[in-house]
Every structure is written in C-alpha cells, then in structure tokens.
Amino acid sequence: MARARNNDRRRLSQNFLADPATARWVVRTARVEPEDLVVEVGPGDGALTRFLVRDARWVIAHELDPRLADRLAERYRERAPGLRVVRGDFTFSRPPRTPFVVVGNIPYSRTSDIVRWCLGARHLTSATLVTQLEYARKRTGAYGRWSKVTVRSWPEWSWTLAGRIDRCRFRPVPRVDSGVLVLRAREEPLLPRESLDEYRCLVELGFGGVGGSLSASLRRAYPTRKVARALDAARVATGAPVGSVTPGQWVTLTRVLTD
Template structure:
C-alpha cells in the first residue's frame, strides 16, 4: 500500500514582500532586544480573535502595545496579559483595562482552572511557550501567531511534522488557520507569520503516554537509518506494522502522518 499524503494546501501564494524598516531610538533598541514586533493591523487582529474563539480565562504572552489584548477583552473573555517590558506593561493596563503581569508567561504557574493561551510571539520564545502550554494540565487550547515556517512544520502543512507535534498528537490537534503578512506588524516583520492552533482532544488516542513518546523519539532518532531500521532496534513486528499503517519501509520519520504513528503504536507497543 502506498503511503498516503496528509499534507495541507500550500499557502505560499499568500505571502507578501516588504522592506524591513524601523527607527533607532532607545525604545526601538529595547524593543528589538526583547524581540518585539507588534501586531497592529485591525483585520489581522480580528482574524486571530476569530481563530481563537476566546471564552473564560485567556492568558496572553508578550502582550506588547495591547492591540490584540483589547480585542480579546472585547469578546467578554477574562484576559490576563504577560509583558516583559515594564513600560509597556504599565501602558497596557491603562489601555486594555485587563490584569497585567510583568514577566514571561513561562515563568508563571499554570492555572488550575481551564484556560486558553492566545498571543503573538517571536520565534525566539515560541518553542518555550509551546512546551509550557503542552505541559499545562488545564490548558484547553493555544492560538499563537508564529513565524510562517514554524507553523507549517508543526501543523504538517509543509508535508513534514516535528517531533513535538507527533509526540503530542494523541492529546492535541495542530492546525494552521491562516497566514498574516509581515506588513501587519510594527516594526514590519522580517518574515510572514501564521496562526497556529493547538487544541486539547476530548479523549486521548493512546493509553500510555510514556511508551508512545519513547517509540516516536526512537523513530525520529535516525539510528540505523530510516524509521524501519530505528524501530527494529527495540520493537518486534515492525515490518508488518509499517505495512498495516501504509508506510513505506524507507520513509523518513518526519514525513509520516501523526495518525500513522498512532497506528504503529497500536501494533508494536506491548
């Protein structure tokens, strides 16, 4: 059986080209040091809010100037903004009328009650924030504006999936919900961004998290070559399991759809 392609459509035609601009004042230098590029375009902000569908408690990392914060609060959600820039934190509280925490979201203890994360985040902190979200037991969803290439790989839109996505797939769905051009940011961003949505499943797709994660990690390790060779170093019946999942034996781990990894787990984990 041939390996099925599960990749999403190609959004590259929506990218815009723009010249990166920006001043050189002390505030500009501080903003760049903190990796700040603010989402200011109204339609783009509304696009994020619609993708997030906020309700209840919403935490926003890197709130910045508060444009997205105010839009989220306008839906009636209980918004808590996290901002590392002290001056922006003061302005944010006055503008958006929400609770503001000075500091990084990832330094905070996750709430015990169900909550969502919505935010525009720079690539330098994206992996850390995503990891924090996946580890939070009460998180229901995270809607994040991230660099376009990152979102494509995490969601499978590029035809490949990251180790993080595959390891978390039994508990979370990952979707790319739209592209936001670099001109929607101030200062103009160096790359286009995308809306990446991570949502907790109502019920997990596998029973044993540790065994599943270990299997996927071994498959991605490249030990012995392609995934067939890697998995065969520890598991029996890999040959027939790959056939049942529709995976060619010389397939690279990153190109295997997460659903196929779950099928593999059901066949070879004892």
C-alpha cells in the same frame, strides 16, 4: 529615546500587530467565549487585548517590557476590570488551575519555549499563537514532513495552521510573514491513556535516527517481523525517513507494536 525603544524591540523580538481587522480575526480564530479565562502572551501595545477584554470574562496579560506593561495596565484600569497585567517572563509563570486558553502575538525568538509551556499546562484547552509562518508550517506538516514535537503530542493535541498574516501588518515590519498556529487539547486522547507513555517512548525511539529510516530505528527494540507488520498496517514504506511518517501513522504503529 527612539533608538533605545528600537533596541528593546529587537532584543525582545517585538513586532506589534498594527491592523485591527487582523487582530480581531486572530481573536475570533481562538474561539474565545464570554466565560473564558484567557492568558495573553506578549500583549505589547494591546492590539489583541483590545478584543480579548470584550470577548472574555478574565484576561491575564503577561508582558516582559515593563514600560508596555505599565501603559497597558493604565489604559484599561477603569475600562476592563477583568484584565490583570503581569510584568515578567510568561514561561516562568504557573498555569491557572482552572480551564483556560492562551492567545498571543508571541516573540519569534521564544516560540519553542512558549509552545513547550503550553503543552505542559494541565488545564489549557487551546493556544492560538501568531508565530513565524515557517515555524507554523513545519509544525503542521506543510512540507510533507513532521517534527518530533508535533508527533509526540499528537494523541492529546491537534496542530493547525489557521492562516497567514502579511508581514506589512506589523510594526516594525519583520523580514518574514507570520502564521496563526492553533493547538487544541483533544477531549479524549487518540490512544488509551495507559498507552500514552508507550507512544512517547516509541516516538523517542523512532526519532533516534539509525540508518536513516524509521524501520531501522524501531528494529532496535522490536522484532523485525513485528516491525514489518506494524509498518504494513500503518502504510509506511520500509525505507521511509522518520520525518515523513504522519502523526496518524504513529498512532497505528503504537497500536500494533504494543499489542
């Protein structure tokens, strides 16, 4: 039986947060309010659920492991009437039709799918996700390089690495430390809404990868002089690789190139 549970944990990328103080810090980082609707991803043994049901009015917890889902529902059946446990894959669920937040100690192997779901949820206001530290660092420009998914969503979403969690605070202990990645929807986009499609097209063009530089990629669609003027306004070196261009510089490039 124990071997079967361990196999399931590996298959589902289950590493449970075992330190209550850390769990409470994650929930505080999410800034959950008393009237909030929280969608929790992968509650597992309920380390975060314990604090979410205290702080939020409603919690919808999506758990793929039926054994854990049933146990969590039974534990809180009388204690937390605002909790609903859903058995199944979170990424196949429909987002709520009212404002909500996402919180979760998510399976490492599903991080990209879960982030994609969050970015596409119309009424999501924030997502606080425990991910592999390396993933959180790469998505927040920690190495002086920026990923396409971060840049593409930047006018509407902020990306922040809120902190690091030592791997020894999980059971079973994973091979790497974790990071707390926070996505927050901006109240107003950094560009006019009618310019967002142009911004995304520009990002797709820039990450198209021609000649190893952003300048070379942009010149496929814009006059050389206009590209030069945009790069100068954004303070981007002519030979700069696309990954080194910050999201803020992309916003400036869009303003100049689409003027």
